[in-house]
Amino acid sequence: MKKIILSLGAVIAAFVLALALLAPRLLGFSITELGNAVRVSTGMGAKLACSGRYLSGFDHTRNLNDLASYSPANRLLDLVYDDQAKRVTASLMGMGETSATFRPGLGCTLDIGDSSALDQVTVKPLAATSAPWPSGSGAPDIDPTLQKTLNAMLSQDNASGLNTRALLVVQDGKLVAESYSEGITPQTPLLGWSMGKSVTAMLVARLQAVQPESDTSSPLFPQWSDERSQISLENLLQMSSGLAFDETYAPGSDATEMLFGAHSASDIALQSPLAHPPGSYFSYSSGTTNLLARWVYEQLGAAPQASVDFFQQQLLAPLAMANTTFEVDASGVFVGSSYIYAPARDWARLGQLMLNGGEWEGTALLPEGWVNSASTPNASTNEPRYGYQFWLNGGGESLRYPELPADSYFMLGNRAQAVMISPSTNTVVVRLGWTKGDYPTGPNFARLLP
Structure with a gap:
C-alpha cells in the first residue's frame, strides 16, 4: 500500500x-x-x-x-x-x-453577493414601430452599389477569419447599407464592450441636460476626502483622473476583478489611489467609466429602478432603441465600461445622435456644445486624441487612422467593435464582430465613405 x-x-x-x-x-x-x-x-x-x-x-x-x-x-x-x-x-x-x-430589461449579472434588489426592478419593453430607420424598424433606404460593397467586405472579412457579424452605413441620416453574418439579424443585440464607455458619457450628458443642477462639485464621491477630491467630472470623462487603476486584462488585475469578481464594479476604481495630478496624464481606465456610471446612479437617488428608468425614458425611448440592454452589476449600477448589448441599427442611432450635435428629431437630448466638447482633444501631456469617452482620429502628432478624415471620432470596443462618426462626410459606420487580433478599420471604413 x-x-x-x-x-x-x-x-x-x-x-x-x-x-x-x-x-x-x-x-x-x-x-x-x-x-x-x-x-x-x-x-x-x-x-x-x-x-x-x-x-x-x-x-x-x-x-x-x-x-x-x-x-x-x-x-x-x-x-x-x-x-x-x-x-x-x-x-x-x-x-x-x-x-x-x-x-428582463437588465440582462445578465454575475451572482456575487446580495443581488436581490435587482429582482424588484421592472422594465417595460419599448415597442418597435414600422416607421423607417431611425424612427422605427421599417425598411431602410438601401444604396445598391454600397450594399454590394458591404456584402463583399463582410464575406472577405469572414473568409479571412475576422469574424465580422454586422456592418452598417448611414449617409446623410439614412441607413443606406447593412450586412449581417449567418445567425445575426438587424434585431440581434451584440456586445459593444468598451463602446459602452461612449454611451455612459452620453448618459452623463443627458442627465446634465435634464437635471442641470446635478452636483459636480468636489469631491465627486464622499469617499474622496483626500487629494482625490480635486478630480473633476471632466477628468473622469477624458480618462485623465490620475487614478492608479490597472487596466491589464490578466488574472488578479483591477480590470478583471472589476468585471468578473466584484459585487460592485465601481468599487475597484473608487478605492484606487492617485498616481498623477488630475487632468495631467491620460490613462485608459475602464474603472474610470464605472465611476461615471456610479456618479449617475447616485445623482438619481442610488436606486437601480431609477437608473434603469432614466436610461429607458431619456435615451432608449427617444432614439427608438427597442432592442438595447445596458447591464448592471450585482449592486445595481450600470457596468458602463463594458456591458451594453445593442443591434447594429441601435449603435448607428447613437452615432447619428452625435453627428446631429446631440439633437434628435428636433429635440436637444444633449446639452448645447456637449458634442463639440466630447470630440475635442484633452489637455493631457501624453495622449490628447481622446475626448469624452470617444477616441479621436486627430488632435495629436499623427492620425489614428490615416485613411480616414481627421475630424472623425469613434466608439471603440474589444474584439474590434467600432462606430465611426465622420462629420465632414456626414457618415456613420458600424462594425460589430469578434476579432481576436487586428481589424483593418481604417482601410475598410475608407471604402465606405462618399
Whole structure:
C-alpha cells in the first residue's frame, strides 16, 4: 500500500510540474495565478454565456468559441444552462463554480453577493414601430452599389477569419447599407464592450441636460476626502483622473476583478489611489467609466429602478432603441465600461445622435456644445486624441487612422467593435464582430465613405 501511495504522489507531482511548465503556453496563464485565473475564467464564462444565450440568442458552440478566443483554458469550461431560471453556471475542471442570472430589461449579472434588489426592478419593453430607420424598424433606404460593397467586405472579412457579424452605413441620416453574418439579424443585440464607455458619457450628458443642477462639485464621491477630491467630472470623462487603476486584462488585475469578481464594479476604481495630478496624464481606465456610471446612479437617488428608468425614458425611448440592454452589476449600477448589448441599427442611432450635435428629431437630448466638447482633444501631456469617452482620429502628432478624415471620432470596443462618426462626410459606420487580433478599420471604413 505504501508503494502505491508513493507512486500516486509521484504522478500528482509530475502532473503539477507539467501544468506549471505548460500553462503559460497552453492555457494562457502562469500556474502561480491559478486561483485568480479560475475566477476570471468562470466569471467570464458564466457572464458572457448568459448574455450570449439570453440576449443575443447564441448557442453553446458559439458562446464557447467566443470565450476560447480569450484563452485556450476556456475550452475546458463546463457551462450549464438553466433555461427555466435563465441562469448559466460555469466551472473549470470542477473548480471555481460561478453563475450569472438573466433578468428582463437588465440582462445578465454575475451572482456575487446580495443581488436581490435587482429582482424588484421592472422594465417595460419599448415597442418597435414600422416607421423607417431611425424612427422605427421599417425598411431602410438601401444604396445598391454600397450594399454590394458591404456584402463583399463582410464575406472577405469572414473568409479571412475576422469574424465580422454586422456592418452598417448611414449617409446623410439614412441607413443606406447593412450586412449581417449567418445567425445575426438587424434585431440581434451584440456586445459593444468598451463602446459602452461612449454611451455612459452620453448618459452623463443627458442627465446634465435634464437635471442641470446635478452636483459636480468636489469631491465627486464622499469617499474622496483626500487629494482625490480635486478630480473633476471632466477628468473622469477624458480618462485623465490620475487614478492608479490597472487596466491589464490578466488574472488578479483591477480590470478583471472589476468585471468578473466584484459585487460592485465601481468599487475597484473608487478605492484606487492617485498616481498623477488630475487632468495631467491620460490613462485608459475602464474603472474610470464605472465611476461615471456610479456618479449617475447616485445623482438619481442610488436606486437601480431609477437608473434603469432614466436610461429607458431619456435615451432608449427617444432614439427608438427597442432592442438595447445596458447591464448592471450585482449592486445595481450600470457596468458602463463594458456591458451594453445593442443591434447594429441601435449603435448607428447613437452615432447619428452625435453627428446631429446631440439633437434628435428636433429635440436637444444633449446639452448645447456637449458634442463639440466630447470630440475635442484633452489637455493631457501624453495622449490628447481622446475626448469624452470617444477616441479621436486627430488632435495629436499623427492620425489614428490615416485613411480616414481627421475630424472623425469613434466608439471603440474589444474584439474590434467600432462606430465611426465622420462629420465632414456626414457618415456613420458600424462594425460589430469578434476579432481576436487586428481589424483593418481604417482601410475598410475608407471604402465606405462618399
